Amino acid sequence: MRTVIGIDVSKNKANIAITTDLVVVRESVISLDMLGFNELKHVVLQFGGNPEIVFEATGVYSRRLEYFLQQEHLNYHILNPLVAKNRIATGSRLRKNDRRDARRLAITEFTEHLEPYLLAYKQDPIYRELTDMNRYYDQLNEDKKRARNRAHRVLQLVFASFGASNGGFDFDTKLAWELLTLFPHAQIVREIGDLNELASQILMAHFKGIGPKRAHDAARKLWKLAAKNGDAVPVTSDNTRQMKLLADQILALEIAQDQQVSRMIDLGKSLPELKLLQTIPGIGSNTAIRLISELGDIRRFHTRQQLNSYVGIDTTEVDSGDHQSARHITKHGNPHARRILYWTVILMINPQMDNNHIRDGYQKRREASSSKKKLIVRQMDRLIKTILYLIKTNQPYSYELSPHSK
Known part of the structure; x- marks a missing residue:
């Protein structure tokens, strides 16, 4: 006798279909919390302590169920969403609900795996932790892209020549954004009125890797770009404040990304x-x-x-x-x-x-x-x-x- 428990995982609940030899013998709904997990454990014990469990990977929602099964050392088969979709599909599927999906997951486990599915290779939890860390890194990267897009729009109003294709600053370098935190409007550069004073202010900011020569070179380039810039708004415009805030945000996101990668390397150095x-x-x-x-x-x-x-x-x-x-x-x-x-x-x-x-x-x-x-x-x-x-x-x-x- 072979028993399969099909579980359709939603946001806060899960539909369960217990199938023995292709016959659905029990159905229920549990919550995705410790009360529901203990109820699931009780069901598992009622059917011999180690029935087959199959469910679809539904992102962060199924992670709670998966972690519980791992902690209880229960065998489970987690399906790729595309595989699960093909399994659940029946005819035109005009009648679809979580109860039917749980049934289909359980029944198709009999037909797709004539022998009980056994997880042949279990990954070290460090890999899942690294995945979560990298997804956060990607989120930081997306935030940085959005901030850069907003910054480029505002820059056209306050200091358009700063990023000119001919002689402008490269936005892929940290220095470009650091300079915009000091000089978010071309008029600020023009008001300083002295090249040495401009270089001095860059040096006093203590940017990493910026010595007297690089500071002087950056000041000279800023001087030329500001002189030919055609302003769209006055220096008192709120766009000047926005430019500084966006430049600070981009730099902070870059630092956060570097720190995240360092944490990932520290965690994975034993691999x-x-x-x-x-x-x-x-x-x-x-x-x-x-x-x-x-x-x-x-x-x-x-x-x-x-x-x-x-x-x-x-x-x-x-x-x-x-x-x-x-x-x-x-x-x-x-x-x-x-x-x-x-x-x-x-x-x-x-x-x-x-x-x-x-x-x-x-x-x-x-x-x-x-x-x-x-x-x-x-x-x-x-x-x-x-x-x-x-x-x-x-x-x-x-x-x-x-x-x-x-």
């Missing part, structure tokens, strides 16, 4: 793959820890295809009769990991980067390829293969031993 990934040209400590945080324990993947599917660069295929569609990546996997891998490949194919087989493969096919993006995705696949091999074999990267001739 052997952290050092292994840094032996690959183009992957520093920042990229390495963020890759680990999104890919998790890569040892749980047996093949490159499994890892590709997890990232979402596996290809679709529609071949029916005389019709055969073009192949595209599914993008069903982890978008955070996919983004990190994409920019890692962009960095690795840079001509100034150390020798690596990713750049060799890209340059070899560049002229023949009609799509740069498809070529980069192909190199993402090669990078995934390399990462999986290095971690599985516990070996550092070697250009001489890599398949760069293929």
